[in-house]
Every structure is written in C-alpha cells, then in structure tokens.
C-alpha cells in the first residue's frame with residue numbers, strides 16, 4: 401500500500417508513513433504548515449500553521465492501532481454521535497473513525513495549502529472528506545445518499561476537534577452565548593443560554609443547539625485565539641473530561657485534561673441530517689489561529 405501511494409501521489413511536500421501497528425498516514429510539510437492524517441478514520445492528527453505552535457491536541461496514551469480510535473486530533477463521528485441509541489454494543493461515535501478511507505486526490509493549491517480528498521462507504525451512505533492543510537485547516541465531510549437507495553435516511557455527524565491549550569481552567573470560548581444546550585453531565589437536561597463566554601471549571605460535556613456561529617477559543621497564557629468557523633452544522637459540542645473521567649479512559653493520561661478542550665462541529669439529535677435518495681449534505685469546519693489581540697471581535 402505504501403509503495404503504491406508513494407508512486408501515485410508523488411508530490412513535493414507530501415510523504416507517507418506506516419507505524420509499527422500497520423497504520424498508514426500522510427505527512428504534509430509545506431511553506432504554510434505541517435500536518436498529518438491517518439487513513440484509518442481519515443483522521444487529522446496534527447496541524448501546525450507556520451509561525452504557531454501545534455494547534456491540535458493528541459494524548460500521549462493514544463492507541464495508534466487498527467480498529468481503535470485515535471485520542472486527539474479530529475475524529476470523524478458518523479453516522480451517530482456518542483453511544484448508539486438502539487445498540488450499545490456498537491462503537492461510540494459510529495464507524496467512520498474506525499474504518500479505512502481511500503486517498504483519491506492530492507494537490508498543492510496556489511495558496512501553498514495541500515488539499516487531500518478521501519472517500520469511504522458506510523452503507524447506504526457514500527462519504528467524502530476534503531481537507532486543506534494550509535495556514536487554515538479546512539475540513540469538509542460530504543455525505544451522499546445514492547439515487548438508488550431504498551429509502552430516505554438520517555444520520556448524525558461531528559468533526560470532533562481536540563485543541564491544545566495552555567490550561568483549560570484559564571481559557572474562554574466565545575460564540576455560544578445565545579445558545580441553549582444539553583448538559584450531558586447533568587442528566588442530559590436542556591439548559592437555557594448563559595449569555596456569557598464559556599469557562600471550564602468542572603467536567604464539561606455540552607451539546608449547544610441551533611447554533612451556526614463561529615467559536616473563538618481565547619488562550620491568554622499562550623496569547624493565541626483559535627477560531628472555529630463552520631458551515632452546514634447546527635450543533636456545537638464542548639467537552640473536557642476533567643479529573644475523574646480522564647482516569648476512566650484507558651487512552652487518556654490521568655493528568656492530561658488541563659491541556660485540551662474539544663469544540664466539535666456537529667449535527668446531533670434534533671439537528672440530525674435527513675437525506676432523500678440522490679441528496680447530499682456537507683459539514684465544514686475552518687480553523688484559524690491568530691495572536692490574541694487581533695481576534696477579539698467575533
């Protein structure tokens with residue numbers, strides 16, 4: 401597989417690696433950024449735009465093994481989010497992050513960004529994932545229901561992005577002030593908008609509803625602001641496992657929780673996507689980084 405990929409995509413700035421467990425990844429090194437994507441799950445595991453520290457968080461305890469999700473980066477959740485509603489033996493967050501995706505295109509854009517296109521099938525859907533590694537990280541998950549499908553179908557999706565932060569207790573997240581949310585750490589209660597930026601002060605697992613807004617993660621210690629802009633997404637999830645839940649996760653270091661927060665571009669619950677045969681939907685997240693002072697207004 402590795403040789404075939406090297407021959408087919410012999411492009412400056414692009415290389416391929418295989419780890420000791422057989423997982424294959426594509427590595428990007430361009431003037432705009434460095435990055436990496438594993439073909440299992442079409443999983444973006446790193447992105448570092450030129451002039452900045454790494455933006456995505458990865459656990460030191462992550463498995464990089466066939467059939468196991470990578471802890472960090474950007475897992476793709478599809479066709480359901482969280483545990484499966486009717487069969488809890490099925491994998492959490494669906495099949496997409498566990499299965500192999502095929503690289504079908506790679507090209508260097510005029511901006512210096514590297515654009516990769518990947519595809520897979522999760523019956524009855526056909527999925528494509530387009531990711532542009534540049535001074536922004538642009539990811540689009542497109543889901544198509546073929547014309548010959550027997551019936552309409554619905555699904556949930558998420559670009560479950562883990563961000564690296566100086567200390568989650570000192571960051572804030574703006575953009576979700578007007579949105580009500582489901583509080584998964586309080587009996588999944590529906591709670592009203594808080595009208596203030598989010599501060600993480602305990603285990604946090606919230607699905608913000610009916611929100612198309614950009615989010616801005618302000619990290620004053622690291623003097624940077626990360627913007628998550630989105631299209632085709634009506635839900636945003638904010639997650640930090642805090643102390644006890646970190647200890648319960650085998651692939652998450654007990655002391656790692658202060659260094660990360662997830663802001664997930666999603667379509668969940670009542671915002672699940674419904675497709676008729678022949679229809680498609682795209683969920684896009686665009687991530688950019690700025691020095692804090694230049695990014696104070698949404």
Ligand code: BG6
Nearest residue numbers: 482492493560584605637639664
């Ligand atoms: C978040 C969910 O998106 O993902 C959390 O809201 C969940 O409830 C977390 O714990 C991690 O999920 P997983 O399956 O990768 O451990």
